[in-house]
Amino acid sequence: MGDTTGNDLPGVKRPEVDALIFDWGGVLTVSVPEFVGAWLHAEAIDRDVYGRIMRDWLGRDALPGNPVYRLETGELTVPEFERLLAAELITTSGAGIDENGLLKRMFGGATPDPAMVELVRKARAAGLHTALLSNSWGEGYPKDLLLELFDTVVISGRIGLRKPDERIYHHTLEQVGVPATRSVFFDDAPVNVEAAQAVGMHAFRHTGAESTRAHLATLGVNL
Secondary structure, eight states, X not given: OOOTTSTTSTTOOOOSOSEXXXXXXXXXXXXXXXXXXXXXXXXXXXXXXXXXXXXXXXXXXXXXXXXXXXXXXXXXXXXXXXXXXXXXXXXXXXXXXXXXXXXXXXXXXXXXXXXXXHHHHHHHHTTOEEEEEEOOSSSOOOHHHHHHHOSEEEEHHHHTOOTTOHHHHHHHHHHHTOOGGGXXXXXXXXXXXXXXXXXXXXXXXXXXXXXXXXXXXXXXXXX
């Protein structure tokens, strides 16, 4: 099978990027609202309360050092974070929240998106460098799939940096071995996309496999 990027076709322009970098949750998996929504429903958690907590801990105006920040940089262990989150959540039924295994239950529906898995698989087979850049909420990644899909894996909790800190983008580019302008990054969070653009990377918000494939085509990558 030929090079699906078109590199082996006469007169076809070389792709504008050499490396494709992807977030995990909400990009390589089904959407965050889908899997989090299923968990909220299953445990009868008050959605308004959950939304307020996430805005306070994860929003653009979240204060440095909040629990999500410390979890994603590895300063908090998963059990420590689960204890803090469970203490804030309330249920519509009045039942208590079991802190043990809370994140495993929250992310239980975060199954890989088959269309995105196939896209990354094709990209790597075509000779493009594929990388994962993920803010971690624990280490619940499917290890075998990561090995199959990615040449480079950067997980925030392992290195003490998190998106949108520009240092994690520079670190990732160093690991990949390409300049910012020869890379493209996909994330479902606009703030993380904007931070990647600020360091010179091509970057787009991921909303689905088809739109991501279309963005890649504008850079000469046809998968």
